[in-house]
Amino acid sequence: DAKTTQPNSMESNEEEPVHLPCNHSTISGTDYIHWYRQLPSQGPEYVIHGLTSNVNNRMASLAIAEDRKSSTLILHRATLRDAAVYYCILRHRMDSNYQLIWGAGTKLIIKP
Amino acid sequence: DGGITQSPKYLFRKEGQNVTLSCEQNLNHDAMYWYRQDPGQGLRLIYYSQIVNDFQKGDIAEGYSVSREKKESFPLTVTSAQKNPTAFYLCASSTGPYNEQFFGPGTRLTVL
Numbered sequence: 001d002a003k004t005t006q007p008n009s010m011e012s013n014e015e016e017p018v019h020l021p022c023n024h025s026t027i028s029g030t031d032y033i034h035w036y037r038q039l040p041s042q043g044p045e046y047v048i049h050g051l052t053s054n055v056n057n058r059m060a061s062l063a064i065a066e067d068r069k070s071s072t073l074i075l076h077r078a079t080l081r082d083a084a085v086y087y088c089i090l091r092h093r094m095d096s097n098y099q100l101i102w103g104a105g106t107k108l109i110i111k112p
Numbered sequence: 113d114g115g116i117t118q119s120p121k122y123l124f125r126k127e128g129q130n131v132t133l134s135c136e137q138n139l140n141h142d143a144m145y146w147y148r149q150d151p152g153q154g155l156r157l158i159y160y161s162q163i164v165n166d167f168q169k170g171d172i173a174e175g176y177s178v179s180r181e182k183k184e185s186f187p188l189t190v191t192s193a194q195k196n197p198t199a200f201y202l203c204a205s206s207t208g209p210y211n212e213q214f215f216g217p218g219t220r221l222t223v224l
Contacts, residue, residue, distance in 0.1 A: 034212075043116075043202050043215025044155070087154060091210075097168060098209040102154030 004088045004103040011109045018075040020106055022088030025069045032091040033064060034100060035073050037084040044087065047073065083110045115139065116216035118203050123221045125197075133188045133219045135203035144186035145204040145213060148172060155202060161186055162209060190221065197223045 005023040012018045024033065032051050036044040048055055048062045050071075055062040061074040075082055085105040092101050116137045125131045137144065143162050147155040157170030161180040175194025180186055186205075190197045200220050204213040 036213075041200075041218070041220075043204070043218050044213075045215070046212035049212070097160075097162070099157055099160075099170070100155075100213070102156070104152065104154050 003101060004090060006086075006088050006103055006106045008104070009107040009109065011111060012078050014080060014110055014112050015077055018078045018082070018108065020073040020075075020086050020088075020108065021070065022072070022103075023070050024088070024090055027068050027090060028092070030093050033062065033068075033071050034089040034091055035060070035062065036087045036089060037082075038087065038105070039084050047086070049091070078108075078110050080110050080112060083108055116203060116205055116214055118201075118216035118219050120219060121217065123219055125221070125223050127223055128192045130192060131190050131197075131221065133190065133201055133203075133221070135186045135188065135216060137184055137186075137205045137214075137216075139205055139214060140183070141205035141207050141214070142183070143206045143208055144180065145206075146170075146176075146178065146186065146188045147202045147204065149200040149202060149218075158188065197221060 032049050034049040035047040037047055038044040048057055048060050050062045063072045085107050087105040090101045091098055119134045145160045146158040149155050156172050158176050159167055159178040161167035164183050167178050167180050175191055177189045200218050202218045203216045206213045
C-alpha cells in the first residue's frame with residue numbers, strides 16, 4: 001500500500017529555513033508527491049507537488065530523492081504564518097481514478 | 113469571489129438521526145470530494161465525484177451517502193448507520209483528478 005511517514009512535529013526559528021522530511025518507500029512509478037498544509041480548524045491548502053524533478057514555487061521548494069523513496073519540503077524563510085500541520089501525500093492511481101493518500105502530517109512550530 | 117462553501121460550520125445532532133452537510137463551489141470544477149478528519153489524524157476519503165451524476169466510494173463510505181445532481185453542489189448525508197459520526201468533515205473540488213484540490217472551511221459534526 002502506498003503510504004507516507006513524517007515526524008510528528010518539528011520546531012524552527014522565525015526567518016530561518018525549514019526542511020520537512022517525508023519517507024515514501026512504497027511509492028510506485030506513477031505516484032505523484034503532493035504537499036498540503038492545514039491551519040487549526042481550517043481546510044488544507046495546496047503547497048506543491050512533483051514526480052521526479054525538484055520543484056519550486058512561490059510558497060516552497062520540493063526536493064525529491066533520486067530513488068523517489070523520500071522527499072523534503074523546504075520553506076526558505078519561515079514566518080509565524082507558516083505554523084501549520086504539513087501533509088506529505090501520494091497521488092495514487094487506483095483503477096481508472098486517482099486518490100490522495102494522506103498521512104498524519106508534521107506539526108510545524110515556529111518560534112519568534 | 114470564487115471558492116468552496118460548507119455549511120454549517122458547527123452541527124449537533126442526536127444519535128440515530130440522519131444529517132446532511134452542504135458543499136457548494138463556484139469554481140466551475142468538475143471533481144468534488146468529501147473527506148473525514150479525526151483529531152490528530154490525516155484526511156480519509158469518503159466519496160468523490162469526477163462529473164455530474166456520477167460518484168465513487170472512497171476508503172470509508174459505509175454509513176454515508178452523496179448525490180451530484182448539479183456541478184456546483186455535492187451534499188453528504190451522514191446516516192444513522194455510521195457508527196462514529198463525530199468528526200471534522202471537509203469538502204474539496206478540483207478541475208480534474210490530476211490537479212490540486214481546493215478545500216472548504218469544514219463542518220464539525222458532533223453527535224450527542
